[in-house]
Amino acid sequence: MSIFSLMSFGSEGWGLAMVFAAGVTLSVAACGFLIGSVIGSLIAWVKLSGGVMARGAADAYTTVLRGIPDLLVIYLFYFGGSAVLSSIAGLFGPGGFVGVSGFAAGAAAIGIISGAYQSEVFRGAYTALNRGEIEAAKSVGMHRALMFRRIIAPQVLRYAIPGLGNVWQLALKESALVSVTGLVELLRQSAIGAGSTRQPFSFYLAAAVLYLAITTVSSWGFRRAETYAMRGVRRA
Template sequence: MGIDWQLLGFGPEGWGPVLLKAAGVTVSVSLCAFLLGSAIGSLVAWAKIAGNRWLQRLAGGYTVVLRGIPDLIVIYIFYFGGRQALAFFGQALGMQGPFDISGFIAGALAIGLISGAGQAEVFRGAYSTIPGGTLEAATVVGMGKGVMFRRIIVPQALSSAIPGLGNQWQSVIKESALVSVTGLVETMNQVQVASGSTQMPFFFLAVGAVIYLLITTVSEVVIRQAEKRSQRGQNTHQH
């Protein structure tokens, strides 16, 4: 049986517009999750490097737990647990339901929390690549911790962290497919709807795979360019 390629068109019978919109939602929820993960990861890395014993234990426990729990369970906790929490506080305040939480918000929070555990290790590893003599020299010349952080630690650590952060971004893109369980109309959810409506699951799952592959391929190109630019800056600085 031949494939009706008009199903991917932008006409009345085509799924092109909704698939394109769903791909945009995938990128959006992934970007929000990645940025949240970066914020969490940087704080956790700082706690592991410069925190006291209890902060180090707390940060270590966070990474162990988030790396040990299946991603889908974390998403379910945020989505269904979030709705229960909203209902509890809403009723306590005398508010009328229904109480719900956006699948986008729940997905971004859950994946961001998961990504934060991985990014923390990336940031910690990047910090360890900074030569100790560089930091000692900055201290000797009287550079304050804030200035040292902005001018030395952040530029050098980020340069080393780009490959690892790129891998984390690619992981977030793939993990975003799990957010479909919340009902958020992203790529995986829309592919499932199209599969059921047309009774062509293999075709639309293949289309979904191509969409994810395109997103990750473009991301890889951007990451490689960022990595080259950071290395060029390092070489220029060394010369």
């Protein structure tokens, strides 16, 4: 069969399965990225305004997560989470294995990894702020919550968008590693199709095209967001 026949949406084609798997890839990457945004924001805040011990713990978190392989983190979440759930289940009845879903383990692992990178993006964006605006807000009696909502958060996001775009691309690539948990995302679906039809090149080529399509649209979206955020700002 030709690659066009294999990737068709008919009864004999794999097109629908590949598109659905691409949707799973997007979902797990998006969930992980959102989790990472929350974690990254908190870690950046701790690094900027926390105590000595808190800053040390935050530095240790980013150093460890950026220093160990992403696949190892996914394994730790998947098998470690399953071990914890099995132990908890054993307290309420007969022992047995309780597995963590591949999606949950993958999203959590990507979120923890992404959070380490996003924390540095947010911290760098905050240090780029004009201190005069912050001092002016304090001088007029603006309380911290209002100052954060009107001045700090919008400008930090403005400067962070390019870096967040890079972290999002990393999250998309990391989603391919989640296939080791059995989650049928794009790479796993390609392997299944390749094994069933014995045409691996066609399936992996189709997966590459889908990945490139996702990253191209994502890059366009982040560029538009950056352009919108920088409206009215004079560039050097």
